[in-house]
Each structure stands twice: as C-alpha cells, then as structure tokens.
Amino acid sequence: MKKSSIAIIFVAVAMLVGIYFVPIWEIVLDAPQYPESLMMEIHINGMSGDLQTINGLNHYIGMKVIEPESITELKLMPYILAFLILFGIVTALLKSKKLLYAWFIILLLTGIAGAVDFYLWEYDYGHNIDPNAIIKVPGMNYQPPLIGSKQLLNFTAQSLPDIGAYLAFAAGALLLFVIIRERKSTPKI
Amino acid sequence: MKAPRSVTNCLMLIVFAALLATVSGCSSKKDSKGPALSGDEASRVYVEPGKYDEFYFFISGGFSGQVSSYGIPSGRLLRVIPVFSVNPENGWGYTEETKPMLMTSYGFIPWDDSHHAELSQTEGVPDGKWLFINGNNTPRIARIDLATFRTVEIIEIPNSAGNHSSPFTTPNSDYVVAGTRFSLPIENKDVPISTYKENFKGALSFIKVDKASGNMSVDFQIITPPFDYDLSHAGKGPSDGWFFFTCYNSEMAHTLLEVNASQKDKDFLLAVNYRKIAELAAQNKGTMGKTRFAHNVFDEKTQTASTEWVEQVRMINASDLKGLMYYIPCPKSPHGADVDPTGEYISAGGKLASVIPVYSFSKMIKAIEGNQTDGEIDGIPVLKYDACLSGEVQNPGLGPLHTEFDDKGFGYTSAFVSSEVVKWNVQTKEVVDRIPAYYSIGHLTIPGGDSKKPWGKYLLAMNKITKDRYLPTGPELTQSAQLFDISGDKMKLLADFPTVGEPHYAQAIPADLITKNQVKIYKLSENMNPYAVKSPNETRIERKDGAVHVYLGAIRSHFTPDNIEGVMVGETVYFHMTNLEQDWDIPHGFAVMGNQNSEMLVMPGETCTLKWVPEKAGIYPMYCTDFCSALHQEMQGYIRVSDKGANVPLVATGGK
Numbered sequence: 001m002k003k004s005s006i007a008i009i010f011v012a013v014a015m016l017v018g019i020y021f022v023p024i025w026e027i028v029l030d031a032p033q034y035p036e037s038l039m040m041e042i043h044i045n046g047m048s049g050d051l052q053t054i055n056g057l058n059h060y061i062g063m064k065v066i067e068p069e070s071i072t073e074l075k076l077m078p079y080i081l082a083f084l085i086l087f088g089i090v091t092a093l094l095k096s097k098k099l100l101y102a103w104f105i106i107l108l109l110t111g112i113a114g115a116v117d118f119y120l121w122e123y124d125y126g127h128n129i130d131p132n133a134i135i136k137v138p139g140m141n142y143q144p145p146l147i148g149s150k151q152l153l154n155f156t157a158q159s160l161p162d163i164g165a166y167l168a169f170a171a172g173a174l175l176l177f178v179i180i181r182e183r184k185s186t187p188k189i
Numbered sequence: 190m191k192a193p194r195s196v197t198n199c200l201m202l203i204v205f206a207a208l209l210a211t212v213s214g215c216s217s218k219k220d221s222k223g224p225a226l227s228g229d230e231a232s233r234v235y236v237e238p239g240k241y242d243e244f245y246f247f248i249s250g251g252f253s254g255q256v257s258s259y260g261i262p263s264g265r266l267l268r269v270i271p272v273f274s275v276n277p278e279n280g281w282g283y284t285e286e287t288k289p290m291l292m293t294s295y296g297f298i299p300w301d302d303s304h305h306a307e308l309s310q311t312e313g314v315p316d317g318k319w320l321f322i323n324g325n326n327t328p329r330i331a332r333i334d335l336a337t338f339r340t341v342e343i344i345e346i347p348n349s350a351g352n353h354s355s356p357f358t359t360p361n362s363d364y365v366v367a368g369t370r371f372s373l374p375i376e377n378k379d380v381p382i383s384t385y386k387e388n389f390k391g392a393l394s395f396i397k398v399d400k401a402s403g404n405m406s407v408d409f410q411i412i413t414p415p416f417d418y419d420l421s422h423a424g425k426g427p428s429d430g431w432f433f434f435t436c437y438n439s440e441m442a443h444t445l446l447e448v449n450a451s452q453k454d455k456d457f458l459l460a461v462n463y464r465k466i467a468e469l470a471a472q473n474k475g476t477m478g479k480t481r482f483a484h485n486v487f488d489e490k491t492q493t494a495s496t497e498w499v500e501q502v503r504m505i506n507a508s509d510l511k512g513l514m515y516y517i518p519c520p521k522s523p524h525g526a527d528v529d530p531t532g533e534y535i536s537a538g539g540k541l542a543s544v545i546p547v548y549s550f551s552k553m554i555k556a557i558e559g560n561q562t563d564g565e566i567d568g569i570p571v572l573k574y575d576a577c578l579s580g581e582v583q584n585p586g587l588g589p590l591h592t593e594f595d596d597k598g599f600g601y602t603s604a605f606v607s608s609e610v611v612k613w614n615v616q617t618k619e620v621v622d623r624i625p626a627y628y629s630i631g632h633l634t635i636p637g638g639d640s641k642k643p644w645g646k647y648l649l650a651m652n653k654i655t656k657d658r659y660l661p662t663g664p665e666l667t668q669s670a671q672l673f674d675i676s677g678d679k680m681k682l683l684a685d686f687p688t689v690g691e692p693h694y695a696q697a698i699p700a701d702l703i704t705k706n707q708v709k710i711y712k713l714s715e716n717m718n719p720y721a722v723k724s725p726n727e728t729r730i731e732r733k734d735g736a737v738h739v740y741l742g743a744i745r746s747h748f749t750p751d752n753i754e755g756v757m758v759g760e761t762v763y764f765h766m767t768n769l770e771q772d773w774d775i776p777h778g779f780a781v782m783g784n785q786n787s788e789m790l791v792m793p794g795e796t797c798t799l800k801w802v803p804e805k806a807g808i809y810p811m812y813c814t815d816f817c818s819a820l821h822q823e824m825q826g827y828i829r830v831s832d833k834g835a836n837v838p839l840v841a842t843g844g845k
Contacts, residue, residue, distance in 0.1 A: 036773070053772040056745060060819070134820060 001095045002185065005178045009100070012171040013088040019081060020044055024164030025118070027144055029054065030156045040066075041162060045078045061142055061153070062133025063125055073117055080110060097182060104175045111168060119146050233674060234684045236263040241704075244636050246649060246697040247306045247320050248670065250274075253690025254301045256322055256333065261647055261697065262672060264686035272331045272340045273301030273324045280789030281340075285763065285798035286718070289494040290485045293327050293345050302326045304353060304693040305420075309398075313360035313425045313641030317702035319403050321356040321365050328352035330365060330396060332403055334489070336706040341489065344405045345482035347502050348375050348392040354418040354434055356396070360425045360641070364408070364463065367394040368418030368434050375412065375504070376479060385443040389415035392504075393434065395463055404486065409470040409503040410478075411461065411510065414567045415441055417450070418459075420525050420591070425641055426532030428550040430464035435523035435537050439566075451541060455518040455574065458526060458537050460553060462513040466505065475505030490717040492795055508568030515557060516566060518574040520546055525591035525632075529600065529615050530641050534579055538589035538602055545589050545602055547618060549579035580618040586611045590631060591694075593638030595645025595675060601638075603630040603650065610650055610673065612680060624680040626671055628654040635675065636697035644699060648673040648680070651692035659687060668692055709773040711794030718796035720765035725749040730841035739841060741766040743777040743791065745818040748811070748843065751826030755839030758806055758832055767796040778814030781828065788814050803830040 023041035026049075030037050038057075039049040047068040055065050068074055084107060091099040126143025137153070144150060144157040151157075161169070236242050242260030245267070249256055254274030258267045275282030275291065282291050282299060291297055301324035308315040320333040328346035333339065346352050346367040354368025372389040374380050380388045390412050397408040416436040424431040439456045442449030469475075480502045487494040507514055520542030527536050535548040556562075556576035563571050582589075586604025594600050594615070602611045608629050612622040630652050636644040650671040658669060667687035674681040713723055722728050725742045728749045732738075737760055742749045748766075756762055768777045770793040780788035784801045791797045803809065813824035831837045 050772075056770070056772065060745075 001097065001100075001178075001182055005182055006092050006095060008174050008178050009088060009092040012174040013085055013092070015167045015171040015174075016081060016085050016088065018167050019164040020078070022163040022167070023048065024162055024168075026160055026162045028158045028160070030158070031154045033154070043074075044081055044164065045074050047074075058142075060134045062130030062136075063142055064128060064130075066125070071121075073121070077114075084110065100175070100179060100182070104172070104179060107168075107172055107175065111172070115146065122146065230681070230683045234262040234264065234672065236260065236265070241700055243700060244644075244647065244697045245700055245703050246634065246636075246695050247308070248649075248651070248688055248695040249303045249306050249322060249693045250689050251304065251668075251691025251693050252302050254303050254324070255689065256303060256306055256320065257689040258338065259670075259686075260700075261649065262683065264670070264672060264684055266689070268338060269689050270333055270338050270340065272322055272333065273298075273303055273329065273343070275299040275787075277787030278790075280787050280797060280799065283787035283799070284789050285800060286493045286796075287487070289496045290340060290343055290487060292483045292485055292496040293329070294347075294482050295327060298327050300326075301329065303331075303690075305356065306694060306696045307356050307358050307365065308696045308698055309362040309403075310358055310360055310640060311362070315637055315640055315642075315696065315698045315702070316362075317698050317706065319362075320696065321358065323352045323355035323367065325352055325370070328355075328367060328369070330356040330367060330405065332398075332405060334403070335703050336708045337489075339487070341487040342403065342405060343483075343485045344396065344407070345484070346394050346396075347407065347480040347482045347499075348373060348377070348390070348410060348412075348478075348504075349394060351417075354393075354421045357421050357423060357432075357639075358398075359423045359432075359463075360429060361400075362398050363400070364423075364467075365396050365398060365405070366421055366423075366432060366434075367396060368421055368436075369393070370417050370419065372415030372417065382443050385415060386441050389441075389443075391416050391418055391436070393418065393461065395467065406484070407482075407499070407502050408467065409475060409505055411466065411507055411514070412504050413459070413507045413514075413569070416457070417446075419523065422526050422528045422535075422639060423463075424528055424532055424535075424550065425530075428528065428532045428535070430462060431550075432461045432463045433526045433528065433535050433537075434459040434461065435519060435526040437522040451522060453521075455520055456523055456539075457516040457571075458519045458523065458535070458548065459569075460515045460517060465513050466510060469510075470503055470505065475503050475509070477501045478504045490715070492711070492716065492718050492797075506568075511568070512557075514569050515553070516569055516571045517548060517553065517577050518563075518571065520544060524589075527592040527594075527600075527639060529594050530596065530643055532641075534615055536582075536592045536600060536602070538591055540588050540590060540605065542589065543584075545582040545585045545592070545613075546574075547579045547582065547600075547615070548577045552579065553577040582611075582613045582618045582620060584620060585613065586623065591633060593633055593635045593648070594643055595635055595638070596643045597645060599645075601633060601635065601648055601675065601680075603633045605629055605631060605653075608652075610648065610680060612675075622678070622680055624673065624682065626650040626652055627658055627669070627685065628652055628656060630671075631692075632694040634695040634697055636699065639696075644697075646674070646676050647683075647697075648675045649695055649697070651688070651695065653691070655687070658685065670695075710771055711792060713767075713769065713771055713794040716767070716794055716796060718765075718767075720763075720767075720798060721796040722765075722767045722769075724769065725844050728841070728844075730755075730839055732839055736761040736763060737839065738762075739764045741779070742769050743767065743779070743813065743824075744769040745775065746813075746820035746824045748779075748813070748824065748826050750841035750843035751811075752842045753827070753840070754829040754831075755837045756803060756828060756830045757835070758803060758830060760802070762801045762803070762828075764799045764801065764811075765796060766791050766799070768793050770794070775817055776815045777817050777824070779811065780814050781811045782809045790815055803828075806830050806832045806835075 025042040027040040244261040246259045256270045271281035307321040309319040328349040332342040349369040351370030353370035356365040372391040393411040417438040421434040438450035484497045520539040522540045523537040525538045561576040586607040588606030592602040634649045671685040672683045768791040809828040
C-alpha cells in the first residue's frame with residue numbers, strides 16, 4: 001500500500017476514536033409548547049439531553065421510561081468501537097489489503113447492525129405501550145423515525161445523525177477511497 | 190412625587206391657573222388630547238408577536254408596593270414582581286418560606302409604598318444584576334435578584350420615616366442610601382411634637398452592599414438638622430465619592446408644611462463626602478446607638494427567608510464632620526438631585542421654583558477651598574449659591590421635578606404643573622424643546638439616564654393623572670406612562686399605556702443585560718429546603734410538635750399523596766409542596782377549600798409551604814391552580830378532617 005494510503009487509514013482511525021467524545025444520533029422533538037425544542041442525544045455509551053422531561057411527557061402515552069443505564073447496547077458499543085479501532089491500527093501496521101477489505105466490510109456490517117438495532121429499539125418503545133395509558137389513540141404508535149421526521153400527536157419528532165455518525169460515514173468513505181485507489185494502482189500480474 | 194395627589198392637584202392647579210394664563214409660549218393646553226401623530230409611531234412601538242423588546246423598564250408601583258417590569262418600546266407588561274405587598278396570587282407573604290420577608294420592628298406589614306427603582310451599577314453603568322427599591326411608609330430597602338425576578342432581601346432603616354430619598358446607588362453599588370423624608374427623634378421617643386426643632390433629627394443612612402452576595406447592612410447614619418430629605422444621587426467621575434441630597438422644610442415646620450415649609454426663598458442641596466465619612470466610620474467614628482430593626486434575607490439555596498434582628502447602628506453627628514458636608518442654597522422645595530453623565534453638573538428641580546439651578550462640582554470644590562460660605566446650620570457650612578452655580582435653566586416649565594440625561598449633552602426635566610417634558614442643553618442651559626405629557630408628569634426615565642452611560646433613545650414619562658386618556662373605569666382610574674422618542678432633535682410622543690399602581694420612577698436597561706442571566710428552573714438536586722422531597726417516593730405525612738406536616742410532590746398531572754385522612758379539627762397543617770418538574774415554565778399551584786390563606790404557586794424544582802387550620806370536620810378538596818397540562822383539571826385530591834378525638838389514623842395515600 002502507498003504511504004499516503006496508510007496515512008489516510010490513520011485519519012479514519014482517528015475519526016473513529018472521535019466518536020467516543022461526541023453524540024452519534026439525535027432525536028429532536030418540537031411542539032407548540034416547546035419552541036425551544038426537546039433534545040435526546042445518543043452517545044456511544046449513554047444518552048444526554050432533556051431525558052427527564054421527555055420521560056415525563058411519555059407517561060401520558062404510556063411509553064416505557066427511557067433509562068440509559070438499563071440499555072445493553074450502550075454498554076457493548078464502546079467495546080465494539082474499540083475493536084474496530086484496533087482492527088484499523090493493525091491493518092495499517094501490517095499494510096495488508098486483505099485486512100483492509102475485511103475491516104471495511106466489518107465497519108459496514110456494524111453500521112447496518114446498529115441501524116437495525118436502533119430501529120428495533122424504537123419499535124419496542126413506540127409499540128409496547130402501557131394499556132392503562134392516560135392518552136390512548138386507536139391505531140397510533142409512537143415509534144420515532146429511524147431517520148427523518150414524523151408527527152407524533154403534538155410533537156414533530158426528527159431523528160438525525162449527529163457528529164459521531166458523520167465521523168463514522170466519513171471514516172467509511174475514506175476507506176472506500178483507499179480501497180479503490182489501491183486496486184487501481186495494483187500492477188496486473 | 191410625595192404629596193398626596195388630591196391636595197397637590199387641586200391647590201397647585203388653582204395657584205397656577207392664573208400663571209398659566211399669563212405665561213405665553215408655555216401652555217400645553219392647546220389640545221388636551223395632544224397633537225396628531227405624524228404616522229410612523231405605530232411601527233416604532235410595534236414589536237412583532239414572539240419578538241423581544243429592546244429594553245426592560247422596571248416601574249415602581251407606588252401604593253401597590255410592587256415593581257412591574259415592562260418591555261419597551263411595546264409597553265407590554267411582562268411581570269409584576271411582589272416586593273413589599275403580599276401577593277395572594279402566588280403566595281408571596283403567605284407561604285411560610287416568604288412570610289419573614291415582610292417582618293419589621295412593627296411586626297408583619299402586608300404593604301408599603303414603593304417609590305424609586307434603582308439598578309445596581311458597575312463603574313457607573315447599570316449592570317443588570319440587582320434592582321433596589323425603597324419602601325417609603327415603613328422605611329425599608331428591598332433588593333430584587335434580576336436572574337430570578339424575585340425579592341431576595343429587605344432591610345429596615347432605623348431612625349427613619351418616609352424613606353423617600355432612597356435607594357440611590359454609588360457608581361459601583363458599594364452603597365445605597367436612605368435619606369429620611371420625615372425627621373424623627375432618634376430611637377423614636379415619646380416627645381411633644383412642638384419640640385420639633387430640639388428633638389427631631391434627619392438621618393441619612395448609608396447601606397453597604399456586599400459586592401458578591403448583594404447583602405445589605407446599615408454601615409452608618411449621619412444625623413443632620415430636622416429637614417425633610419427628598420431625593421438624592423451619587424456623584425460620579427470627578428464628583429465620585431460625594432452624594433447630593435435635596436431637602437425641603439428648612440423652615441423646620443411640623444404642621445401645615447404646605448404653607449409653613451414654603452416660606453423661604455431657598456431650601457438646600459446637601460453635598461456629603463460619603464467616602465471620607467465611610468473611612469471615619471470604619472475607624473469607629475461616632476457612637477453605636479441602640480435600635481432594633483429587621484433584616485430579612487431570602488436564602489436562594491433553601492428557598493426560605495429568615496429575619497435577623499439588628500440591635501445597634503453607628504451614628505455620626507453632622508457637626509462632627511467638619512469639611513465633609515455642605516449645604517448649598519437651592520430654589521424653593523427642590524425634588525430631584527440629578528447628576529449628569531460626566532459627573533460635573535448637578536441639577537435640582539425646585540417644585541415651586543421658576544428656574545432649574547445647575548451646579549458645577551468643580552466650582553463647588555473651589556467655593557469650599559475659597560471658604561465662600563454664608564453662615565452655617567448646626568455646624569454644617571452653607572456655601573454661597575452663586576459660587577457653586579454653573580447656570581440656571583430659564584423658563585423650564587412650572588414645577589420642575591426631576592431630570593435625566595441623554596448621551597448627547599441634554600437634560601430632560603419633568604414639569605409637574607405645566608405637565609410637560611423640557612429638554613435643555615447642559616452646557617448652555619438653553620431650553621431646546623418641550624413636549625406635553627398627559628397629565629401631570631412626575632418622574633421621567635431614560636435608560637441609563639442617571640448613570641455614566643445613557644442609552645438615549647427613549648424617554649418614559651410617568652404621569653399622575655389620566656382623566657380622558659383611556660376608556661373610563663369609574664371614579665378610580667389607572668395612572669399612566671408615556672413613551673417618547675428622544676433620538677432626534679425634537680421629542681416625539683410614541684405611545685402611552687396604563688401602569689400598575691402609581692408609577693413614581695423607573696429604571697431601564699438594554700434587554701440582553703438581563704436575559705443572559707435568566708434562571709429557567711430551580712435544580713431539584715440543589716434544592717436545600719429542609720421540607721423538600723426529591724421524588725414521589727419521599728412524599729409522606731407526619732405529626733410533629735403538635736402540627737401535621739404533609740410532604741407533597743407535584744408533577745404533571747398529580748399530587749402525591751392525594752388522599753389524606755386523620756387530620757383533626759383545629760390542628761395546624763403544613764403542606765410542603767415540591768414541584769418535581771425540571772421543565773421550563775411548568776409551575777404547579779396549590780389551594781385548599783376554605784383555607785383562610787392564599788394559594789401558592791411553586792416553580793419547577795422549588796418547595797413552598799402553605800399553612801392551613803381547618804375549623805370544621807368534613808371533606809376538603811385540594812387542587813392545582815396553575816393550568817399545567819392537558820390533565821390539569823384532574824390534578825386534585827381530598828383531605829378528610831375529623832373531630833378531635835376521632836379514631837382516624839393519620840394516613841396519606843396516592844400515586845397508585
């Protein structure tokens with residue numbers, strides 16, 4: 001591999017390290033009563049934002065209380081990310097193209113798995129509603145969108161990637177760039 | 190304005206009716222409803238719904254005892270801040286936490302007459318931290334925290350009565366003052382009123398303000414002859430370190446002051462070198478006099494007020510302060526003592542005077558150095574009028590009261606009798622513009638207009654009489670404020686609006702200096718009220734020291750507990766309610782049927798206590814009084830009260 005490719009791989013590794021320090025995903029809730037918006041930010045190992053207020057409001061519709069401490073994924077994700085970072089460092093040190101392909105695929109699969117898991121989590125919270133809920137709307141579920149915007153009663157819920165997700169996308173794009181570049185420059189035997 | 194409105198109005202107007210008819214070019218009565226507006230005024234005061242005003246104006250409530258905050262230029266009332274008067278609307282003075290705030294040496298007083306709002310300053314410029322306001326009737330000074338818009342401290346002023354000349358601040362708010370309007374015997378003894386000249390004294394109190402906490406303490410009092418101290422202002426720039434008080438009744442009359450205190454051609458402006466006197470006070474100058482007054486502090490951590498009793502006060506006789514105090518003659522019955530932004534000029538409006546004297550600080554110092562005196566009063570030298578005078582504003586309108594300044598070298602004086610605002614050049618003393626006020630203007634306010642840095646865009650006139658300005662409301666009418674544009678050469682009337690109570694004076698400041706410090710909620714985790722509950726699990730009921738304590742939690746949309754049994758007739762019940770919300774603008778209220786008490790509003794994260802003594806057995810509903818949520822109406826509960834000796838255990842349930 002070219003020296004510059006190795007350098008790019010290290011940049012991608014640094015981006016992945018950055019994910020530890022920034023939120024990955026955000027859910028923004030807007031309502032007439034909340035011109036300042038309510039915010040829920042998902043980090044690699046927890047959540048931040050107006051969780052207490054959101055839980056307070058959710059009790060009307062009978063949604064489960066969101067407790068970051070009891071969400072298994074938030075405990076596992078820091079280790080998964082550490083594995084991905086180590087994989088990248090080893091790839092760069094061994095300058096192995098095979099490892100590079102493998103790394104890219106693992107990264108891609110992790111991303112997809114994360115999205116699926118997030119969807120299932122949203123589905124669970126949106127559908128598993130207390131039958132004694134104060135407000136019951138027949139046929140209504142409160143699952144926020146995976147990505148994009150959705151009207152949930154008086155709230156417009158927007159689910160959007162945050163800095164962490166952009167860092168992951170960028171790291172993936174850099175790897176793809178290195179792979180294509182290295183393939184082109186490989187002398188044909 | 191301090192004179193009863195009816196007396197002043199009737200007699201002053203009669204006295205000056207003849208004058209008005211003869212003074213040409215001074216009449217403001219050409220059209221009693223005012224000139225036609227030129228067209229763009231509406232857009233000047235229109236603030237789009239949802240947009241913020243440019244300035245906060247804090248307008249004193251006079252006999253309402255409160256302070257109201259307005260947005261300017263729209264004139265929208267933002268909030269009335271309870272200060273000296275009880276406010277059943279939110280429980281101020283009714284909850285156990287706030288009752289001590291209204292304690293005085295005369296007991297609990299549910300009211301006062303709040304006159305002059307004063308913003309704290311840093312280096313002579315309003316800083317938006319605190320607002321001070323005087324209680325005129327039972328002499329007190331209150332401090333409002335502008336992060337929460339809450340009164341957090343009230344200190345009583347000893348040896349004072351009619352705390353009118355107050356609470357004006359020094360340029361760094363290290364002091365606020367309280368000059369007494371009524372002279373009194375020291376320690377307020379029982380003496381014949383006819384011994385006024387021998388036994389009565391005028392106390393000027395200097396209240397120290399702690400830079401960090403804002404806490405006030407009476408540092409020293411200067412004991413002066415029994416004049417009536419009216420208004421005051423601190424010097425700044427070159428005159429920093431001095432304070433200037435106007436006084437009337439140099440005749441020392443004690444009856445029919447209207448006539449007897451209006452005999453002399455001149456009263457006085459009193460110049461006090463307070464910085465030097467403070468140094469002497471720190472070296473134990475003077476004597477510690479016996480007294481007893483209340484100092485009430487609202488602790489923001491425990492959200493609870495307490496009263497501390499102060500038993501002594503440092504008093505220094507003016508006659509022992511050689512070279513530090515001077516009387517300067519001032520035309521008849523002066524009101525405002527107003528220092529211009531440079532600190533060189535001091536104007537004093539004389540209510541019965543035909544000119545506004547403008548004194549020069551540097552000339553005053555020269556007069557002191559050159560010993561240009563004209564006798565003395567009780568050991569205080571009287572300086573020669575001409576030796577201190579920079580000039581007189583001629584034809585300033587009738588009954589000039591109070592002056593504020595813009596940032597372009599102009600003074601604006603309210604003329605009560607001729608009901609107008611008069612604009613004059615501070616250097617040349619020439620009147621350059623005048624505009625009618627509707628009607629009988631008292632004080633006026635320019636944002637920063639008594640500081641080093643006026644924001645000279647608007648002027649607010651505060652009027653005593655409204656008559657035909659608004660739709661009539663029977664014999665008792667509102668008072669009003671009028672907004673003028675002073676950004677150009679000519680003053681322009683923009684709008685007027687009714688006020689809460691009588692607007693004596695206001696202070697104003699650019700909005701961002703206040704908004705940046707605003708508190709939205711009280712953090713539950715920092716709530717140190719001993720009766721707080723941090724979650725519904727901590728709610729409970731107990732009988733302790735002969736009273737029932739209910740520890741209530743309130744969160745949308747229920748109380749925990751909401752069913753209470755076992756309370757006996759005649760028992761004292763304390764409801765300690767914590768608002769468990771941590772969300773902006775979600776207060777909960779609390780009220781019980783038949784409670785001879787107010788309701789209370791509890792802000793997110795706060796704990797308040799309401800007392801109730803049921804007198805009859807039966808079932809008593811309680812409910813949330815603030816429309817908190819869609820299920821606000823469901824936020825309710827019951828209390829069962831049984832006859833004494835009934836076998837009903839004390840239980841509180843709910844939340845299931």
